[in-house]
Amino acid sequence: MVHTLHMGLFDRFRFKSHEDAGVGADRGGFRLADESEGKASLTLDLGDLPSDAAVQAVGEEPNGAFWEGLASYMAPALVSRLDMDSEGSMFAVYGDRTDLEDLRDLLQPLVDQPAAMTGVLQRAQADGVILEGYGR
Template sequence: MTINLHDFDGEHSLTLNAGGLAADDAVTAAGYEPNGYFWEGLVQFAWPEIAEDLDFDSEAGMFCAVGSPSALARLKATLESVITSPEAVRDIVARAEASGFEFDD
């Protein structure tokens, strides 16, 4: 359940292993797979001002964002409270669905 920041050859990334998170049951109950693609969509919907500064390279088992250290630090601080809060995930998913947003899970 750890969000990791990486610096490899000058490229900065943030990774989150999907699955085993406190919010997984809320994701599943909403009809989605709690995988890297779901979390990517959640970030793009909930925090477009952060997402616009990032590139994504998620996989089924891992969420991955690539960007500047400052954008990734903002994302990390934001995500930490959400991955541990089923209520926050339910709220974001409800708002996304009401707006017509489709998660790619």
């Protein structure tokens, strides 16, 4: 009997090992992996991040759509070169590896430092921006 493995869209993100992604590809919760045709993917599992309470305190939901909006708000020119494909429990984006490294470096403090996230949320509120779905 032959068993066929069918991978869903998000399965290709979840099972990348360090060997698949390259040395040092995981950083602070983000996973950067080389994909086919010279493209790469950047993912972040959501749901238990240090900054979640700061996000929820202003009435936002720290889901994939929120993180896409956050990226679009903070770096619209960079994000315009990327393809976002997040879901509720994961932020996922594809593109050029260098662009993804830049995006990761920009977003990393917002994962680890609730005060940094609060600052961005305050600026977004002052600009009248609701981050979930922003830029779509």
